[in-house]
Amino acid sequence: MNCKNIKYPILFSFLFFAGSIQGGYAQEASEVETGPDIEQASFTPPFDFPIVFSGNFGEIRSNHFHGGLDFKTGGAIGKPVHALADGHISRIRVTHGSGYVLDVDYDNGYSTINRHLSAFVGDIARRVKDLQYEQESWEVEIIPEPGEYPVKAGQVIALSGNTGYSFGPHLHLDMIESATGDYVDPLPFFMEKVKDNIAPRAEGIILFPQPGKGVVNGKQIHRTFPVNSTQPITAWGLIGAGIRAYDHMDGVGNRYGVHTVILEVDGEEVFRSVVDRFAYEENRYINSWTHGQYMKSFIEPGNRLRMLHASNGNRGLVEINEERPYRFVYTLSDALGNTSKVRFTVQGKNTEIHPVEHREKYAFKWDRTNYLQEPGLELVVPRGMLYDDVWLDYSVRADSGDVAFTYQLHNKRVPLHGACEMRIGLRRDRLEDKSKYYVAGVTARGGKYSIGGTYEDGFMKVRIRDLGTYTVAVDTVPPEIIPLNPGQWGRTGRITLKAKDKETGINSYRGTIDGKYALFGKPNSISGNLVCELDPKHVKKGGRHTVEMTVTDGRGNRTTEEFHFVW
Structure with missing residues (x-):
């Protein structure tokens, strides 16, 4: 889930973060203030077939908890998704991360986020598509008025799917307690519908x-x-x-x-x-x-x-x-x-314990602001970013021809709780166009991946979320656009392209058909294919057509290709 999808007010986020950096660890067990008693609310299931899960609440994921329940849909898309109670639709989105997304606020003190849908229904479907063409963007967002789209328990509100960052057909259902903004486990609401006699x-x-x-x-x-x-x-x-x-x-x-x-x-x-x-x-x-x-x-x-x-x-x-x-x-x-x-x-067993050997400048403390200044490197880690003390295994190496030194902050990844500013100086500033430089993370095997960053007075400035290994790299190679099964486009009414970039990744794309904007999207981010479903309202049927696709990578390198089809 991307930060832009946060459902809470900015003030709540600030207060929580401010408290977290002032208080140290929450060591002893304490009562947690919560909202409505979970037994006071009741919900009907989102589907009218037996409930089976592919994922549960709180599973360990990369940098985050799994925020809800994943309902299996029998390997199929297009299953009707029902409202769980009376309420109203509060947010409508199409994103690359979660696909088609529908938020519903219920009258009983909870709200849900329905992710990876294949389609919206009724007026919402029409409104979303119109907005996509109006904004010339696959990713859109609508915040309806509270009374605009009321729902009743059991009403069909969408169709299940496999859109966004999804590995197979399912419905991801987040449940949020309105009084606190907390994500809560939806499973207790569906206990009677779940068959489980197996212990962990x-x-x-x-x-x-x-x-x-x-x-x-x-x-x-x-x-x-x-x-x-x-x-x-x-x-x-x-x-x-x-x-x-x-x-x-x-x-x-x-x-x-x-x-x-x-x-x-x-x-x-x-x-x-x-x-x-x-x-x-x-x-x-x-x-x-x-x-x-x-x-x-x-x-x-x-x-x-x-x-x-x-x-x-x-x-x-x-x-x-x-x-x-x-x-x-x-x-x-x-x-x-x-x-x-x-x-x-x-x-x-009584055994000798040796103290940690370290240089004081490389000892980062969890309860203070830490600074690291080395030739060509500046790093600030504010208080509240570290979970425990870290004794950096710092080293630097110079590889022939590289535009900057490679800096190992630590020999293994140390996650930070937030983004911290780092500056790496250029060793060889050989480009007129400074926008082609980027900060690269370096894997244990020497591979590089883009972190981003901006050029400033001989340095690349970037915000990092891990203490790892970093350098500066150059990306001047434009992306590649590959047509997939172009001979079938006219028969299927679907244009599919693959956009590839080896270094900084695809940042944006825009397609036209016969010179007019065409609604290309990335329905499934695992495949990454750019797809346009041909619509006779926007493309005249019965003739030869020209597709033009422009793709831009993370450093502004751009590729434009033309393709032709008959439909």
């Missing part, structure tokens, strides 16, 4: 010795262990635990996120996570809570994710300071109450 299953354990304070199996690095392993686990000092686990449901092979995780040590609860609600601004905290697909059972000091609760006065970290067995027990539960347990033992 664990697939692995991970232990994190805290830097300079702990050791696991004789080493000061994190270690993973299989569930029910016979391998002995020893530790000393301060450690954190984590677990990789998934939920499952009857009759389907999908795996889902786990609703509740509780960790007890020697019979005392030290941590629990309850994935039932979050605010949009909390999404990036997932980078602090998780390690790959492992869920940490402790809270890093800069993590203010409300769904995490520590109860041992130590952020969920465990102090191993006696040479005895420590009994760890995980309890995993899904939203329907199915429960399983995982048990393992950590043997306390």
Whole structure:
């Protein structure tokens, strides 16, 4: 979901962020103020066939939580989507990220976002298409008046689809509590319609010795262990635990996120996570809570994710300071109450713990503003951007012919909670057109991907969201436009083009037919194809036609191609 799709007022976003950078970690469990009691509202299902999910609320995704439920539609598009209660349509969008999107505000204190639809219905469908032609843009947005499009429970409001960033036909349904703006788990509203008797299953354990304070199996690095392993686990000092686990449901092979995780040590609860609600601004905290697909059972000091609760006065970290067995027990539960347990033992073994060796200038602290100034590099990481202290493994290298040095801020990716400003100086400023320079992230294998950035007084200025490896690159190569099955365009009434760019990606596109704007869009962002459904209202049927497509990449390089077809 893109930031531009945020449903909350800007003031709410600012207050939440301001609080998060002032208060440190939310360590101990506390009551969370919520809106209406979930039992006071009732909803009918969005479909009139049995409910099966392909994804559940809060699943671990890249940089965010899965914000809703993914309803399976039997591998088909075009299934009627019903209103869940009485209310009104509050927002209508077409986006590359979520496809056709319909927001509905209900009278019972909740609203929903219906994503990846194949089509709108009635007057809304006509209005959207007219606006697309008027604005000459596939992506459009309409905010109707509250009384403009009222809906009744069970009314068909759209058709399900596979548009936007979608890997298969389904309906993604977000549910938002109107009083708080929180995304909440919709599943409790549909309990009676869901068949599930399978408890979550664990697939692995991970232990994190805290830097300079702990050791696991004789080493000061994190270690993973299989569930029910016979391998002995020893530790000393301060450690954190984590677990990789998934939920499952009857009759389907999908795996889902786990609703509740509780960790007890020697019979005392030290941590629990309850994935039932979050605010949009909390999404990036997932980078602090998780390690790959492992869920940490402790809270890093800069993590203010409300769904995490520590109860041992130590952020969920465990102090191993006696040479005895420590009994760890995980309890995993899904939203329907199915429960399983995982048990393992950590043997306390007195082991020498070495302090972290570092240069002070490369020690970034989570609770302060951090600066890094090196020849050709300037970086500012404001307070509130780091979840924990970081000891940078900084290095710089010069590759022959490169326009800038390659700067490794750290040897592995460290996510930041927000964007931070970085400047990289040009080593060889060889271009008249400075717009062709861009800041590139560098992968572990040396591949490059565009971050963007702007030229300013011999530097490229950019905002980054990870401490990783960066350099400056040049993109002067225009995109490529490839016609797909052009011989079939006239027969199918559909024009399909593939736009490719190897470096900075496709930034914009515009097509015409016979010199007039043609509504090309990107119905499915996984394929990335540009598609135009021929409409006799805009293209005269019965003759030879000329398509002209112009595609521009992230650095302003442009390609225009002409194609011909008969329709």
